[in-house]
Amino acid sequence: MLDRMTTTYAVLSEAVEKRYGDVHALRGLDLAIPEGTVCGLLGPNGAGKTTAVRVLTTLVPPDAGGARVAGHDVVAEPAAVRRAIGVTGQATSVDDDLSGRENLRLFARLLRLRGPAGRKRADEMLARFGLAGAADRPARTYSGGMRRRLDLAASLLARPRVLFLDEPTTGLDPASREQIWAAVREMAAAGTTVLLTTQYLEEADRLADSVVVVDHGRAAVTGTPDELKRRVGAYAEVVVAEEAALAAAAVVLGPLTGGEPRLDAERRAVGAAAFDPGLTLPRMVRELDAAGVPVVDASLRSPTLDEVFLRLTGADGTAEGAPGTGAPDMEEEAA
The missing domain is CATH 3.40.50.300 (P-loop containing nucleotide triphosphate hydrolases)
Structure with a gap:
């Protein structure tokens, strides 16, 4: 071979x-x-x-x-x-x-x-x-x-x-x-x-x-x-006007993106990996508005390679590939 x-x-x-x-x-x-x-x-x-x-x-x-x-x-x-x-x-x-x-x-x-x-x-x-x-x-x-x-x-x-x-x-x-x-x-x-x-x-x-x-x-x-990056999907994030709206935003964002929403109470933000290639920012905003979610900011962007790395190695707890800790490299082995 x-x-x-x-x-x-x-x-x-x-x-x-x-x-x-x-x-x-x-x-x-x-x-x-x-x-x-x-x-x-x-x-x-x-x-x-x-x-x-x-x-x-x-x-x-x-x-x-x-x-x-x-x-x-x-x-x-x-x-x-x-x-x-x-x-x-x-x-x-x-x-x-x-x-x-x-x-x-x-x-x-x-x-x-x-x-x-x-x-x-x-x-x-x-x-x-x-x-x-x-x-x-x-x-x-x-x-x-x-x-x-x-x-x-x-x-x-x-x-x-x-x-x-x-x-x-x-x-x-x-x-x-x-x-x-x-x-x-x-x-x-x-x-x-x-x-x-x-x-x-x-x-x-x-x-x-x-x-x-x-x-x-x-x-x-x-x-x-x-x-x-396409394997991991785009990343959707919504910032809401008040912390109480986080759960409602997550309920909308989950089905829209196909990803697991993550809540950040300090920033009043909800984010999720977006696996639906047809998802657009206007559609996302319309769905949130229809659900009565008070949106301050919304974004839909390609993932960075850092996010890909964390996802695929499991360093963020959601590995698609192998777990996140490997065998020591030569320097560690020889120590």
């Missing part, structure tokens, strides 16, 4: 299992990421995302199942996989005592880009990531965003076919995050396949062609961001 699909998919895994003692980190993980796309790997803490990345980047072998990256088997051909990939982990890999230019030239030599070719490529990447002006400063003087961009530049020196980004913007300010996002878009446009693990749902919404929600070490849900 793996062999006949590798011409289409840059990353392919089937039934991958990984245990650390009594901890079952991956429980049959299936992934199929087409070449030249960005895939967002989402899931609650401990779902198995980082373990999945470590298996796919040959850092740890799977206990069962199979995986190929850039057409190469991660167990039988680890060297070929490593030559085809770039990796940016949760912690930056730059040397604080070296300048940005020295860091990239060192990485270039490790990647066998030696001499003038390596120096030229390092300078190209410094310019591409907006670091040319700080190229000769020690990396310890860089801001968090600059260090992250330097780390990305190092990952791209050898023009990898597949790039793994594990929580690439954690802790960055909004401006630095936007810079990283712009770089990821540029990579994808140039044909690099990107697998992105992230806790920022907005990040996946804005960057990913496809999203895989991982829970309990399995791919619980897969689809484009828009497909997952």
